[in-house]
Amino acid sequence: MDETSPPPSPAGPKPRSPRTPKGLRAVARAAGVSTATVSRAINRPEVVSEELRTRIAAVIEHLGWVPDGAARALVTRRSGTVGAVFPTLIQGDFARAANALQRELLGEGHTLLMACSDYDPELEFRQVRIFAERGVDGLILVGGTHHPDLVRLLERLALPVVNTFVFDPANPGRTVGPDNRRALFDLTSYLIGLGHRRFGVIAQSTRNNDRAAERLAGIRDALGAHGLATRPAHHAEGLSGIAEARALFRRIMAAEPRPTAILCGNAYLAVGAELEALAMGLAVPGDLSIVGYDDIEIMSELPVPITTVRVAGDEIGRRAARCLLARILGRPDADGHECPAEIVVRASSGPPPA
Structure with missing residues (x-):
């Protein structure tokens, strides 16, 4: 061996990477x-x-x-990744949809990248831009209203996008979810059919939330169809906290005459309303009916199980994945994209007090 030659490595030849x-x-x-x-x-x-x-x-x-x-x-020319931006993963519907979305995508060899916007359009826009820079093949978003810069970015990139938890009959290939307005129209009509005429509303904040705005519009449409309306003192908006809902409920019930039915914009608001009603010594539904939107486990386990609108979050996740993959892979998309909401009647709703 030449004196200038480097000695052989004691570990032997370097193993080849399995990626070669x-x-x-x-x-x-x-x-x-x-x-x-x-x-x-x-x-x-x-x-x-x-x-x-x-x-x-x-x-x-x-x-x-x-x-x-x-x-x-x-x-x-595909990365095998899909980006999804949800407002939050605390609420049951979004968490169920994200799990179903991930399972469906993984079954087709795609990886899900997740982010939460906390209902902030600017944050949603920044997260989508990062996903686009990472080369995602498509995007899953929530709702149909987004930051103007985000809309322009998506048009420029021509990325396949599916908006979830909304349904637009004029654009079914880009929306997967329930008709939010119809869901609350039907729930309010159900209470009117029980005989209720005085309503309170604890709505989810409509700020940067087109689904909440549509649900509120559904309540107003149903009341208006029967010549009814909520009194200003019987209307309150919150985010999604149980403690916040308890405070809003107490404020509404301080205004006479009291409503005989309370419509709540999401599950946590309904849970808070019932807990405060029971703490005030009110009989549910004898003195007051309480109904909600979304169906999380605790709603059926409370002392008085809550009537609610159940949205099939897992089905929305599955259909959204299939719809997006069809557009990415150039496959025909035969799935229906409206996921009708279901009214689940439980013990918290009944006729108004005599």
Whole structure:
């Protein structure tokens, strides 16, 4: 050996990364197929038979090979990622939708990137811009109203977008969710049918929340159809806290004559209203009916289970994923995109006191 030559490494030759093209060739040899077939099974699985996909997947698992995402993106011109911005993940509907969305996307080989905007349009815009810079293949947003700069950005990038928890019959391919106005119109009409004429409303704040605004419009439409309206002193808006709802409920009930039914804009507002009603010694529904929107577990476990509008958040997540993937992959989209809300009648609603 030449004196100037470096000594051999005591650890031996450096192992090859499983992400190299030689890893691809090893998979092809073990599976008894060509490297092109392995590449197709990874990048375009729909053109490879199920038997071949299963065999290649088993070999990849056995060898522990990880396909190079950057290389795959160059071939497919897709990153395999989807960005989603939800206002919050505290509320039941959004959390259920996010879980279903992730499961559906993962089943199609896509990764979900998540962010929360806290109902702030500027923050939502910044998060979407970051997702776009990361090269996401598409976006899941909530609601149909967004920051003007966000709308212009999406138009410029031509990114596939699905707006969830709203439904626009004029644009079904971009919206997946319930008709919020119809849901509260029907719930209010149900209470009117029980005989109620004096209503209180603890609404979710409509600031930067078009779904809450639509629900409030549904209440007003139903009342107006019967020549009714809420008194200003019987209307209050909050965010989503139980403690806040208790304070708002007490304020509404201080105004005479008291309402005989309270409509609440979300689950936490309804829970707070009932807890405060019981603390004040009111009988629910003997003295007062209380109803809500959304259906979280505690609503059916309270001393008086709460009547509410149930929105199928998990179904919205699944349909949104399928709708977005159809647009990303150029597939036909046969799914219906309206997810009707359901009124779940429980013990908290009944006829008004005599």
